[in-house]
Amino acid sequence: MTEAFRQYFELCGSLLYWLFVAPFRGRGWRMGHTFAQIVRIGVHAVPMSALTALTIGVVLAMQSAAQLAKLGATVYVPGLVSSSLIRELAPLVTAVIVIGRSGSSVTAELGTMKVSEEIEALEVMAIPPMSWLIVPRFLAMVIMMPLLTVFSIYVGLAGGWLIGHFSLHMSTAFFISHALQYVELSDIGISMLKSGIFGVLIVTIACSIGLNVSGGAEGVGLATTRSVVVSLLTVFIANAVLTALFFF
Amino acid sequence: MPVATPDLTAREPIIEVDSLVRNFGSQKVLNGVSFKVYEGDTFVIMGGSGCGKSTLLRHLIGTEQPTSGSIKIFGQEITTMNSDAMRKLRGRYGMLFQSGALLQSLTVAENVALPLTEHTQLDAGLIDTVVKMKLEQVGLTGHGHKKPSEISGGMKKRAALARALALDPPLVFSDEPTAGLDPIMTAVVDELTQRLTQKIGATVVVVTHDMNSVFRIGTRIIMLGTGPNQGKILAAGTPAEIRAHPHPAVQQFINGDPQGHNGDDAGEELYRETLLGLDPSSQAIHSS
Ligand SMILES: Nc1ncnc2c1ncn2[C@@H]1O[C@H](COP(=O)(O)OP(=O)(O)O)[C@@H](O)[C@H]1O
Numbered sequence A: 001m002t003e004a005f006r007q008y009f010e011l012c013g014s015l016l017y018w019l020f021v022a023p024f025r026g027r028g029w030r031m032g033h034t035f036a037q038i039v040r041i042g043v044h045a046v047p048m049s050a051l052t053a054l055t056i057g058v059v060l061a062m063q064s065a066a067q068l069a070k071l072g073a074t075v076y077v078p079g080l081v082s083s084s085l086i087r088e089l090a091p092l093v094t095a096v097i098v099i100g101r102s103g104s105s106v107t108a109e110l111g112t113m114k115v116s117e118e119i120e121a122l123e124v125m126a127i128p129p130m131s132w133l134i135v136p137r138f139l140a141m142v143i144m145m146p147l148l149t150v151f152s153i154y155v156g157l158a159g160g161w162l163i164g165h166f167s168l169h170m171s172t173a174f175f176i177s178h179a180l181q182y183v184e185l186s187d188i189g190i191s192m193l194k195s196g197i198f199g200v201l202i203v204t205i206a207c208s209i210g211l212n213v214s215g216g217a218e219g220v221g222l223a224t225t226r227s228v229v230v231s232l233l234t235v236f237i238a239n240a241v242l243t244a245l246f247f248f
Numbered sequence B: 001m002p003v004a005t006p007d008l009t010a011r012e013p014i015i016e017v018d019s020l021v022r023n024f025g026s027q028k029v030l031n032g033v034s035f036k037v038y039e040g041d042t043f044v045i046m047g048g049s050g051c052g053k054s055t056l057l058r059h060l061i062g063t064e065q066p067t068s069g070s071i072k073i074f075g076q077e078i079t080t081m082n083s084d085a086m087r088k089l090r091g092r093y094g095m096l097f098q099s100g101a102l103l104q105s106l107t108v109a110e111n112v113a114l115p116l117t118e119h120t121q122l123d124a125g126l127i128d129t130v131v132k133m134k135l136e137q138v139g140l141t142g143h144g145h146k147k148p149s150e151i152s153g154g155m156k157k158r159a160a161l162a163r164a165l166a167l168d169p170p171l172v173f174s175d176e177p178t179a180g181l182d183p184i185m186t187a188v189v190d191e192l193t194q195r196l197t198q199k200i201g202a203t204v205v206v207v208t209h210d211m212n213s214v215f216r217i218g219t220r221i222i223m224l225g226t227g228p229n230q231g232k233i234l235a236a237g238t239p240a241e242i243r244a245h246p247h248p249a250v251q252q253f254i255n256g257d258p259q260g261h262n263g264d265d266a267g268e269e270l271y272r273e274t275l276l277g278l279d280p281s282s283q284a285i286h287s288s
């Protein structure tokens, strides 16, 4: 346990160096690798994020409509959907999807490279694994998490609109104006910030566990599970803390 | 064990290891290992499974730090070296890993090109030519576009050899280059390694437990001990000296005698107990 923390903070320290110091010493970010990771970590997670966000938007609208109908207050459905999506659900659900899809694959990939001596081979060829493997994944995750979150917000709102429009017979203009009425620009900013922080947590945990795999193929499997579990717990706790900080 | 013959003193030691100790927890994996590797040697490190051969090699290439002791490569102490100096030094040696360690995300040709793109200023066309040449030398012409997962074990080893030799390094390390290969492919990889390294005049340090390989390619040999001799050099010398070595564990290892698995009775008992599940005092194994 303490060993895992030591490995984690060692990775973070090293990451800070390779992100902010090394580029000024002629060892810049590898943009080609970063774009490849943006596609793998971010773009490939789009369909799943979209489907999840759509169902969440639909479900939110249906549940709130069912309750608010008792008060004759279904006009508040768009606002409820938009504020819960933007403030809480979009960043959190996107993080869960990215953990399951991309965080796990980062751990599995790095773990496999570790047990098949590929990481050592990079070191021996004097290609720092930090600059070749870790920095591109970090940048990709930190760029793509907020973007995926914005995307999820849009798709989730579309899900809410489906219920509002076809079941509650709201006009599209009505839905949009009421959805926007209860959110402020700062909410969106905080949402982006949250998802950026989740991205940092997910990718650093995934990399740290992946780089420290031992015990062959079995070790890779165990590490991948551990990476998902630790990331989920960390993100949920971080979400509670951030919500307390910004909204309470 | 002194290995001084007159002509050795005339040559430069490329590697000097002095009193190297490495503990993993309470396990002394390397326990005071000292040796020198001279220019032009094919230096073989042999010994039983788990005796610390790979660990020793990892210290030589600087991916592991010793508990104590000194390692000099090309006269430079590497145990206290900063990362910039290490980076420069690493341009001067190649390493052939046990599993090949080709990057799965790249093609065979890209793997071989990697040291060239990272360490030289050659333009893409020239790198292409060098890669073609290197692949041809190891008999992989026409396989450059394939991913490592699409080629056989022997081809992977040869591709890894091409990558290790991409920069024509004066020093090459190799960890069980023939493990998992059939005898014919073993001979092919051995012969290739020898021919290509001799061509560029490289010094080679090879870890192996394949006795045929040891005597086929070795010019200097050390054997690491197991059991009570764990982490110590059991024997050192030329192939002829090792063949005639009086230590029973060395003879058992060379001749592949299973009775001497760990080179001593205590080890034998442990072996029977843990691996065969037999009571060490029972004679069942002998009477059956
Ligand atoms: N990173 C490590 N942590 C703990 N023990 C290790 C580590 N690496 C190697 N060992 C131990 O050191 C011993 C020697 O391992 P190794 O050098 O791989 O042996 P060989 O290559 O000779 O088969 C083994 O008992 C192994 O368990």
Ligand SMILES: [Mg+2]
Binding pocket: B053, B054, B055, B176
């Ligand atoms: Mg080994």
